[in-house]
Amino acid sequence: FAPHHRLSRQSILQVTSSSGSNKLTRPERKALERQKKQKNNDDASKSNNQRRKQKYAESKQPIKNSTTYELNSQAIRALTASSTPDDVIRAIKRAQNRHDAQDLATIERFLLEQTDETYAYGYRGSLLARLAVAALHMNNHRLARLALEERYRHHRQSILPLESAAIVRGLLRVHNVSDAQFLLDDELPLPTADEIDQPAVRDVLKHRALSLASFASRHFFENEPSLAVLGCRKLVEMGPMVVQAGMTDEEIGIPWSRILKGAAQCEAGRRDGSVQPCVGVEIDFMPCNLVYAVLNAINAFPPMNSDTVYEQLSNALIRRVVFVTGAVDMQKCPPADRGEVAFIGRSNVGKSSLVNMVTNRKSLAFVSKRPGKTQQFNFFAVNDKAGVEKEIKYGDLVEGEKDADSFYMVDLPGFGYAKVPDSQKQKWKAFMHLYITERPNLRVLFHLVDARHGPTDEDAAIMKQISVDKPPHVHYVIVLTKADKNVKGAAATNTGKVSRDVMKKVQKTMEENGVAKAPVILSSAQTKLGRNEIWKYLRRAAEF
Ligand SMILES: Nc1nc2c(ncn2[C@@H]2O[C@H](COP(=O)(O)OP(=O)(O)OP(=O)(O)O)[C@@H](O)[C@H]2O)c(=O)[nH]1
Numbered sequence: 001f002a003p004h005h006r007l008s009r010q011s012i013l014q015v016t017s018s019s020g021s022n023k024l025t026r027p028e029r030k031a032l033e034r035q036k037k038q039k040n041n042d043d044a045s046k047s048n049n050q051r052r053k054q055k056y057a058e059s060k061q062p063i064k065n066s067t068t069y070e071l072n073s074q075a076i077r078a079l080t081a082s083s084t085p086d087d088v089i090r091a092i093k094r095a096q097n098r099h100d101a102q103d104l105a106t107i108e109r110f111l112l113e114q115t116d117e118t119y120a121y122g123y124r125g126s127l128l129a130r131l132a133v134a135a136l137h138m139n140n141h142r143l144a145r146l147a148l149e150e151r152y153r154h155h156r157q158s159i160l161p162l163e164s165a166a167i168v169r170g171l172l173r174v175h176n177v178s179d180a181q182f183l184l185d186d187e188l189p190l191p192t193a194d195e196i197d198q199p200a201v202r203d204v205l206k207h208r209a210l211s212l213a214s215f216a217s218r219h220f221f222e223n224e225p226s227l228a229v230l231g232c233r234k235l236v237e238m239g240p241m242v243v244q245a246g247m248t249d250e251e252i253g254i255p256w257s258r259i260l261k262g263a264a265q266c267e268a269g270r271r272d273g274s275v276q277p278c279v280g281v282e283i284d285f286m287p288c289n290l291v292y293a294v295l296n297a298i299n300a301f302p303p304m305n306s307d308t309v310y311e312q313l314s315n316a317l318i319r320r321v322v323f324v325t326g327a328v329d330m331q332k333c334p335p336a337d338r339g340e341v342a343f344i345g346r347s348n349v350g351k352s353s354l355v356n357m358v359t360n361r362k363s364l365a366f367v368s369k370r371p372g373k374t375q376q377f378n379f380f381a382v383n384d385k386a387g388v389e390k391e392i393k394y395g396d397l398v399e400g401e402k403d404a405d406s407f408y409m410v411d412l413p414g415f416g417y418a419k420v421p422d423s424q425k426q427k428w429k430a431f432m433h434l435y436i437t438e439r440p441n442l443r444v445l446f447h448l449v450d451a452r453h454g455p456t457d458e459d460a461a462i463m464k465q466i467s468v469d470k471p472p473h474v475h476y477v478i479v480l481t482k483a484d485k486n487v488k489g490a491a492a493t494n495t496g497k498v499s500r501d502v503m504k505k506v507q508k509t510m511e512e513n514g515v516a517k518a519p520v521i522l523s524s525a526q527t528k529l530g531r532n533e534i535w536k537y538l539r540r541a542a543e544f
């Protein structure tokens with residue numbers, strides 16, 4: 001709508017308060033819809049011939065006392081008082097598809113002049129919604145506003161979430177963000193805690209989520225990152241309710257892939273300077289990579305298992321990664337100019353495999369069946385200087401800027417490996433102590449523990465050391481690895497688990513060693529379980 005055509009909050013409230021009380025209630029309405037659907041299904045099963053015969057018979061019925069609204073359409077030649085809602089819908093669709101402004105105006109007159117709220121058992125509200133969507137498509141903002149106001153005035157009780165979502169999409173298409181936002185919160189509101197179990201609420205949640213998804217992806221694709229981030233935040237806010245309502249990812253069907261594509265594209269524009277945060281939208285905090293805003297939403301929603309989505313996530317978050325240096329003491333660590341995460345754990349627990357898994361690289365960190373493979377603190381630079389990654393080598397100084405979401409990942413040598421001489425073990429231990437207490441840019445310390453056996457005595461000792469050494473700015477996270485080995489024939493539906501006994505042991509050891517509050521993530525380098533949880537923490541280093 002042009003600004004002066006806006007549906008102001010006040011005008012909507014005015015028209016709603018005058019709505020009559022003789023409307024059908026939602027259950028009655030639903031029953032009618034079911035009947036109608038059944039009829040449609042029956043119709044669909046009839047042969048074309050039968051249908052044609054029926055149409056012919058219908059056309060012979062006398063038209064009672066009504067104006068005939070002639071259309072250009074060959075299929076629906078005219079609308080009269082005896083036209084069915086299906087006829088009207090078909091006429092609207094055709095007018096929209098052919099951009100037939102004349103027919104749209106005729107349908108407008110038919111719906112707004114010829115019919116009143118009793119037309120088609122109150123189905124008229126849906127027709128008005130459909131008319132508004134078509135009008136928005138054809139940039140007829142006057143008609144869209146009229147249709148929506150009429151819908152509010154007489155059909156507010158029978159508004160369907162599906163229709164509200166279609167109108168929100170239509171409004172977004174014509175950049176009417178304020179009306180889209182208003183409609184979203186007014187017609188697809190967040191349920192209260194005691195409403196969550198009602199079946200009707202699931203439909204509202206679904207269409208609210210889908211509308212917000214459109215909101216986010218549209219603004220990403222249109223290079224308006226602040227609005228898109230706002231949409232993602234609203235998704236984060238409603239995620240727990242969707243989970244509480246027991247809905248699944250398939251049931252809602254959010255197009256995560258599309259949102260991610262938009263976010264990655266918009267982020268690329270932000271990096272090359274062609275995209276600015278949009279003006280006029282107040283947003284207190286912009287993520288260092290817009291894709292993290294989408295990741296937050298994904299993490300707030302019911303779990304999803306789509307390789308494509310995860311692939312997109314890792315490609316967008318970890319665009320480049322290179323081995324920069326192997327350090328054996330604090331002096332050899334690279335400059336602390338960006339955030340850092342480190343992986344510790346006993347030898348062979350799967351540290352190098354985890355680094356490869358989260359970076360979506362096959363052999364970045366050396367993986368070996370033989371324990372003791374990693375012998376130094378290996379630093380990997382993520383999203384470092386663009387375009388020169390091939391030149392970055394051990395000890396070289398390379399020109400260029402690092403990206404805003406750059407960070408280091410450090411793969412530490414495993415402890416507890418018998419074949420390493422004691423003197424070497426003591427050196428590592430001393431280095432580790434200094435590293436944890438003095439590395440200023442360290443943000444997350446992942447402690448990896450085998451999900452089959454739980455913590456060893458050495459794991460317990462590390463926990464104790466960390467509870468003493470860890471500065472407050474370092475997050476300590478326990479990762480249970482190789483969870484796929486606890487399930488027979490790990491598959492997409494069953495990517496890994498941990499036994500109750502091992503979990504008890506983990507918790508007991510954590511409590512005894514002063515790290516009871518640390519988060520525990522279940523993971524598998526094989527099935528990629530836990531990947532998005534781990535990214536949630538990588539973000540803290542990227543956001544440095
Ligand atoms: N099935 C399964 N095997 C894994 C997983 N993670 C690691 N492995 C295997 O465990 C072995 C050791 O993995 P690494 O990643 O080299 O372990 P590490 O902790 O880096 O070992 P060090 O470098 O010696 O400290 C390899 O044979 C991996 O293939 C997992 O999640 N699932």
Ligand SMILES: [Mg+2]
Binds near residue numbers: 352367
């Ligand atoms: Mg290793």
